[in-house]
Amino acid sequence: MNDFKIIFSGPVGAGKTTAIGAISDIDPVTTDEQATDMTKVQKPGTTVAMDYGQITLDESEKIHLYGTPGQERFNFMWDILTQGGIGLVLLLNNTRPDPFRDMHFFLNAFQAFIASSKVVIGVTQMDLSRTPTIEDYHLQLENSGTKVPIFDVDARDKRDVSLLVEALLYSLDPGLGG
Amino acid sequence: MTSPPKSPVRLGAIGMDQRQLNALSLLFSSKCNNRYILVEEESAEICILDLDVFGGERLWEECRERHPDLPLILVSLKTRSISDSYTVFVQKPIPVKLLIMAIEKQRRLLLITTADEADLIDEETPAATEMKALERPDTPCEAPRAPPKVSRAASLMSVTEEKHFVGTAQDIDSNNPAQWEKIFYNPDHYLLGHLQQALNLAVKHNRNVAVEGPWPKIHLMAETHTVRVYSEERHLRPFCTIPDSTLEASLRLFDEVKSQASTFQEYPVYAFFWKLALWASRGRLPEGTNLTQPIYLRRWPNFTRLVVTPHAIAIAATWTEQPRSLVDTAAALGIPQRYVFAFYSATKAVQLAGETRRAVDTLLAPQSIEQSSRRGLLGRLLDRLRG
Ligand SMILES: Nc1nc2c(ncn2[C@@H]2O[C@H](COP(=O)(O)OP(=O)(O)OP(=O)(O)O)[C@@H](O)[C@H]2O)c(=O)[nH]1
Numbered sequence: 316m317n318d319f320k321i322i323f324s325g326p327v328g329a330g331k332t333t334a335i336g337a338i339s340d341i342d343p344v345t346t347d348e349q350a351t352d353m354t355k356v357q358k359p360g361t362t363v364a365m366d367y368g369q370i371t372l373d374e375s376e377k378i379h380l381y382g383t384p385g386q387e388r389f390n391f392m393w394d395i396l397t398q399g400g401i402g403l404v405l406l407l408n409n410t411r412p413d414p415f416r417d418m419h420f421f422l423n424a425f426q427a428f429i430a431s432s433k434v435v436i437g438v439t440q441m442d443l444s445r446t447p448t449i450e451d452y453h454l455q456l457e458n459s460g461t462k463v464p465i466f467d468v469d470a471r472d473k474r475d476v477s478l479l480v481e482a483l484l485y486s487l488d489p490g491l492g493g
Numbered sequence: 494m495t496s497p498p499k500s501p502v503r504l505g506a507i508g509m510d511q512r513q514l515n516a517l518s519l520l521f522s523s524k525c526n527n528r529y530i531l532v533e534e535e536s537a538e539i540c541i542l543d544l545d546v547f548g549g550e551r552l553w554e555e556c557r558e559r560h561p562d563l564p565l566i567l568v569s570l571k572t573r574s575i576s577d578s579y580t581v582f583v584q585k586p587i588p589v590k591l592l593i594m595a596i597e598k599q600r601r602l603l604l605i606t607t608a609d610e611a612d613l614i615d616e617e618t619p620a621a622t623e624m625k626a627l628e629r630p631d632t633p634c635e636a637p638r639a640p641p642k643v644s645r646a647a648s649l650m651s652v653t654e655e656k657h658f659v660g661t662a663q664d665i666d667s668n669n670p671a672q673w674e675k676i677f678y679n680p681d682h683y684l685l686g687h688l689q690q691a692l693n694l695a696v697k698h699n700r701n702v703a704v705e706g707p708w709p710k711i712h713l714m715a716e717t718h719t720v721r722v723y724s725e726e727r728h729l730r731p732f733c734t735i736p737d738s739t740l741e742a743s744l745r746l747f748d749e750v751k752s753q754a755s756t757f758q759e760y761p762v763y764a765f766f767w768k769l770a771l772w773a774s775r776g777r778l779p780e781g782t783n784l785t786q787p788i789y790l791r792r793w794p795n796f797t798r799l800v801v802t803p804h805a806i807a808i809a810a811t812w813t814e815q816p817r818s819l820v821d822t823a824a825a826l827g828i829p830q831r832y833v834f835a836f837y838s839a840t841k842a843v844q845l846a847g848e849t850r851r852a853v854d855t856l857l858a859p860q861s862i863e864q865s866s867r868r869g870l871l872g873r874l875l876d877r878l879r880g
């Protein structure tokens with residue numbers, strides 16, 4: 316059984332649960348003890364809310380979609396969670412007080428994972444707050460040395476979420492075909 | 494600390510900027526096992542000189558005066574023949590394999606003159622193996638590999654849409670200028686050109702601009718940075734695709750309108766120009782585009798709010814990784830050129846893409862696209878997402 320995972324992260328209300336639901340074959344579940352990754356780090360009695368969805372490719376292959384817990388007190392989980400991950404989908408909520416701070420915080424927190432894989436950024440709730448613009452986000456990363464896909468994403472829209480994940484796949488391998 | 498095998502060959506680089514030097518250093522360390530190192534000209538055993546830098550010919554002359562028998566590798570975008578037996582010429586962009594062959598050729602010269610024959614690369618040394626590896630067709634330095642076999646459900650676009658946006662043109666031979674004519678279009682001969690003028694005007698005066706002619710009413714709104722079209726798209730499209738159907742255009746500045754009774758479609762300027770460029774292009778290129786100059790992409794387009802033509806995301810991923818020429822992009826991805834040309838037209842119209850002007854981008858030929866070890870899996874996931 317080949318199992319691979321894509322990690323969805325971002326601040327509270329960024330649309331992680333919704334985005335996973337938009338492309339998952341199963342209804343997204345909020346796990347506590349179910350996921351194997353969790354049990355390794357969990358102290359007895361603690362439960363950690365984490366989103367889980369999956370895309371079945373065939374009988375022997377599944378893509379697991381994990382949403383990190385929104386609250387920062389679960390940061391210790393992230394290293395374990397990202398092991399073997401194929402890439403990071405970072406969702407940012409444009410109505411939050413300082414979405415740039417959120418972006419830098421999460422890029423920094425997942426630095427090691429991103430360095431060994433790829434990241435794409437989806438900015439949600441742009442219909443509710445038009446600024447900052449996608450251009451503004453790019454300017455924030457201008458000197459980072461890499462060009463990151465940053466899309467205006469409505470997490471409720473399957474096409475938006477799919478395009479964002481497609482960009483992740485092509486970043487990993489532009490010669491993928493299609 | 495591990496030392497590189499034998500002592501590295503000392504190469505001087507003349508007429509190169511810091512970026513070019515970095516590119517060579519990176520190549521020598523990553524692909525050549527540090528067999529070669531860059532040093533100052535004074536201590537170099539072999540020099541490589543870029544003739545395309547300003548005053549390049551003079552640099553060459555002066556270098557020859559200083560060191561009449563220094564093994565020299567000349568590089569330029571323009572081909573030339575050299576009679577001097579201490580000099581070899583390699584045309585840019587340089588395939589890595591040719592560069593290494595040139596260096597090794599010059600190195601033999603060096604060894605023969607110093608009579609140190611024993612140091613010549615024999616068949617079994619690591620360097621020789623490495624060079625053989627470089628000659629294998631599937632290695633990263635080799636030109637375009639065979640097109641991917643699988644043809645996936647092309648994208649989120651219907652066949653009709655694809656015809657409108659990308660056309661059906663066949664590939665052309667970039668070495669045959671006779672074929673070039675049919676792949677170029679002049680944006681000014683389409684509605685796109687008038688909109689571009691209207692945008693300049695709107696920005697300059699910070700006022701709205703009406704683009705008037707026999708087509709449906711179009712208003713470019715300065716404050717919201719949007720375009721309003723007062724009809725359905727299908728009434729607009731002919732003027733965007735038929736050349737010179739827009740000769741009697743006029744641009745009129747106006748201020749905010751009282752609430753208009755008629756309904757309109759509103760587009761962000763960016764998305765509207767993108768679409769107009771695709772309609773005008775239909776798989777062709779803006780006049781004057783260089784087919785072999787590497788293309789850069791300033792940043793990823795905001796694909797979720799744009800028309801996504803087939804292969805657009807793959808091309809964007811390629812160009813954000815490394816600038817690459819239009820013809821080479823199609824070859825490296827194994828896709829028809831029209832998809833690359835259409836995408837370039839759209840990104841150019843919104844000023845996201847352009848031809849590189851940096852010397853480093855034409856120094857080395859781009860490496861072929863590295864295949865992920867998970868390509869099969871990623872491809873299956875891609876199919877599912879589109880399914
Ligand atoms: N208007 C609008 N609503 C959105 C958009 N994207 C997501 N939402 C909504 O935003 C709300 C929050 O989304 P969630 O998916 O719960 O966010 P989350 O990241 O899982 O949040 P936590 O679990 O609290 O960290 C939901 O009601 C979504 O339907 C968007 O682009 N626009």
Ligand SMILES: [Mg+2]
Binds near residue numbers: 331332333
């Ligand atoms: Mg949630």
